[in-house]
Amino acid sequence: MGESEIKIFIILTGIIVLVFITGIIIFIFQYRERKLLYNKEKAMIEEQHQSDLLNKQLEIRQQTMQFIGRELHDSVTQKLTLASIYTQQMEFENLYPGMQEKLKGISTIINDSLVELRDLSKSLTESKIENSSLSDLLMLECERVNDTGICRALLQTTGEAPLTITVKSFLLRTMQEFIQNSLKHSNCREISIRLRHDEKGLALNAADDGKGFDVTTVQSRGIGLNNMRRRIQILGGSFNLQSEAGRGTSLELFVPIDHVNSQ
Ligand SMILES: Nc1ncnc2c1ncn2[C@@H]1O[C@H](COP(=O)(O)OP(=O)(O)OP(=O)(O)O)[C@@H](O)[C@H]1O
Ligand SMILES: [Mg+2]
The missing domain is CATH 1.20.120 (Four Helix Bundle (Hemerythrin (Met), subunit A))
Known part of the structure; x- marks a missing residue:
């Protein structure tokens, strides 16, 4: 070669x-x-x-x-x-x-x-959920809180439109858990809830002025918080829970309009 x-x-x-x-x-x-x-x-x-x-x-x-x-x-x-x-x-x-x-x-x-x-x-x-609007159902929850005398609950609603029973019940259950947690764990004086429904989607914010907690360490422990997150995930929405010791807890939910209408 x-x-x-x-x-x-x-x-x-x-x-x-x-x-x-x-x-x-x-x-x-x-x-x-x-x-x-x-x-x-x-x-x-x-x-x-x-x-x-x-x-x-x-x-x-x-x-x-x-x-x-x-x-x-x-x-x-x-x-x-x-x-x-x-x-x-x-x-x-x-x-x-x-x-x-x-x-x-x-x-x-x-x-x-x-x-x-x-x-x-x-x-x-x-069915109460079927026949009431989300803001009526949330108002009822606020009244229940106010009746306990433990703290004050306020609701502010902007632009309501009819919702399916799934969306209503998932959002209501999520808010009920937030309220329960605030009453049970936070020692708060006030819980405020804001509901806004427009052409972009449905935004639901809740906040308490209680003692707050460390979200990163506590998340995996409770069933309540995990259920809340899962429900919103199933609706195709976003879930943002924030809390800091001494500065209260807040929750921001947003479900885009196409997901609101498709459930
Ligand atoms: N608003 C709040 N203020 C202070 N701590 C809170 C608040 N929400 C939740 N927590 C803390 O997060 C933990 C987990 O909450 P989660 O709802 O998952 O469970 P839980 O309320 O203890 O029990 P359950 O399974 O019955 O809901 C609580 O035990 C509490 O320590
Ligand atoms: Mg709980």
Whole structure:
């Protein structure tokens, strides 16, 4: 083999090795990219699945309560009404001396039970969340806080529009947990809530003026905080909880308009 042939051989071998190495590098990169894409898709499917699951649970709970409410109304209430009519008739007939008093007593018990049953049936059938606006539901929470006398709660609303039951109940549950935490842990004097709904989305801010806490160390411990974060994540919104010892706690939620309308 001449000198020039050896050179050509070395160059060719070099090129082959280079092509081979480049091929391996490209393959590794493509493999990693595909794996990343696969993991991303898997996470998205998992998230969607969790969201569907939660929505389903909410729906089943709702249907069960409505079923019990209707059953109470259609079955027990009807029978009690009949029993009430019978006792009224007997009261009228006045068969034995002293019987009228006893029948009056029975009649009163039946009628009281009827009123209570009707109220219960109504509250189970008509879902409070379904039939009230988010600001009404939040106002009710504020009133409850104010009734405790522990601290003051204020609500400020700007621009309300109808919301689906999922969005309403997830936001309400999140705010209820914030309020509970403020009452339980913060020693605050005031809790303020602001609700703003415009063409960009729905913003909900809450703040207490309590003792605050270290968000970084405490986050993984409580179920409440994790549930709040998860609910907002499922809605496709952003969650920003801030707190500092001695400076209170604040929460900023934002759900973009396309997510508000798609749930
Ligand atoms: N507004 C707040 N002010 C002061 N500390 C708070 C506040 N909110 C939360 N914390 C702290 O964060 C911790 C975790 O809160 P989280 O709601 O997750 O759990 P929890 O309230 O202790 O129990 P639960 O699971 O019943 O909600 C609380 O134990 C408390 O120490
Ligand atoms: Mg809590």
